[in-house]
Amino acid sequence: MLLSIVVPCYNEQEALPFFYKEICRVAGEMKASHGADFEFIFVDDGSKDDTLSIARGLRRQDKRVRYISFSRNFGKEAGILAGLEAARGDYVAMMDADLQDPPALLPEMLDALLKEDYDCAATRRTTRKGEPPIRSFFARMFYKIINRMSDADIVDGARDYRLMRRRMVDAILALPEYNRFSKGIFGWVGFRTKWLEYVNVERVAGETKWSFWKLFRYSLEGIVAFSTAPLALASLMGIAFCALAFVMILFIIARTLLFGDPTSGWPSLVCIIFLCSGVQLFCMGVLGQYLAKTYMEVKRRPVYIVRETEADAEA
Numbered sequence: 001m002l003l004s005i006v007v008p009c010y011n012e013q014e015a016l017p018f019f020y021k022e023i024c025r026v027a028g029e030m031k032a033s034h035g036a037d038f039e040f041i042f043v044d045d046g047s048k049d050d051t052l053s054i055a056r057g058l059r060r061q062d063k064r065v066r067y068i069s070f071s072r073n074f075g076k077e078a079g080i081l082a083g084l085e086a087a088r089g090d091y092v093a094m095m096d097a098d099l100q101d102p103p104a105l106l107p108e109m110l111d112a113l114l115k116e117d118y119d120c121a122a123t124r125r126t127t128r129k130g131e132p133p134i135r136s137f138f139a140r141m142f143y144k145i146i147n148r149m150s151d152a153d154i155v156d157g158a159r160d161y162r163l164m165r166r167r168m169v170d171a172i173l174a175l176p177e178y179n180r181f182s183k184g185i186f187g188w189v190g191f192r193t194k195w196l197e198y199v200n201v202e203r204v205a206g207e208t209k210w211s212f213w214k215l216f217r218y219s220l221e222g223i224v225a226f227s228t229a230p231l232a233l234a235s236l237m238g239i240a241f242c243a244l245a246f247v248m249i250l251f252i253i254a255r256t257l258l259f260g261d262p263t264s265g266w267p268s269l270v271c272i273i274f275l276c277s278g279v280q281l282f283c284m285g286v287l288g289q290y291l292a293k294t295y296m297e298v299k300r301r302p303v304y305i306v307r308e309t310e311a312d313a314e315a
Contacts, residue, residue, distance in 0.1 A: 004092045005040045006083030008076050012097040013049040019097045020058055026103040034110060041066045043083045046073035059310045071307040077180040078304035084169055093163040101161035109163040112194045119191035122162035126197045158183060178303060179293050237279055
């Protein structure tokens with residue numbers, strides 16, 4: 001039984017040694033208790049520090065370590081995809097290198113797949129301790145909104161940290177889309193998932209790479225990728241404003257016939273023009289988002305480009 005551990009890395013030189021030490025400890029325990037063999041796949045997402053050098057060094061001392069280095073930074077979604085494609089294991093786990101995804105949960109996750117009828121053991125945080133309050137608020141709102149707008153089941157507080165059977169991994173890899181939102185993809189493919197809860201853990205070292213703006217853009221990616229509700233909203237707003245304009249026309253005609261045609265009211269007219277223009281631009285922006293995604297899909301560009309792997313270095 002082989003377990004593949006996929007670890008996307010971007011500027012994680014400080015955290016990687018701690019992660020490797022901890023995952024090796026857990027792997028040793030699981031080798032004794034479950035008879036599990038491991039491979040560790042570090043995906044260097046165009047890091048600007050010594051992440052790749054550390055991965056090379058780990059490979060030299062431990063042949064269980066494999067690495068993939070991108071030609072530039074393609075984003076975490078590309079790192080997840082590359083790791084899943086490279087994984088050879090019967091079971092595949094994904095986790096971050098900062099130890100916010102505790103490797104100590106792996107035995108419990110594997111037991112859920114071996115002893116219970118589950119295809120995936122996933123994790124979710126019960127608290128957001130350590131996060132700025134405004135960030136936590138918007139994160140909770142995002143999960144509420146996307147679950148109302150989308151058919152994909154996305155659990156509040158869900159992490160990318162999960163252990164999957166090979167059949168679920170193959171189903172995920174069968175989705176060839178360029179604009180990837182893994183949390184939505186995991187829910188969309190289905191399969192029985194057991195959720196394990198844990199208290200939020202601080203980073204062991206380094207700083208988070210996710211700014212508020214990056215998280216906001218990522219949330220928009222998820223909404224556009226797994227819901228057409230914004231398009232329906234734009235259509236409904238257009239219908240509502242057409243109906244309002246018709247009612248206003250009837251009101252103006254009636255007022256003119258009854259009271260004449262006063263010239264006052266231009267400030268309110270300017271406000272109405274600005275409001276209608278804003279709604280039109282908003283609807284055009286919604287259409288533009290979907291058109292941009294379609295444009296990127298039809299170009300068929302690769303999700304990532306590999307610069308180096310452990311096989312290249314040893315050839």
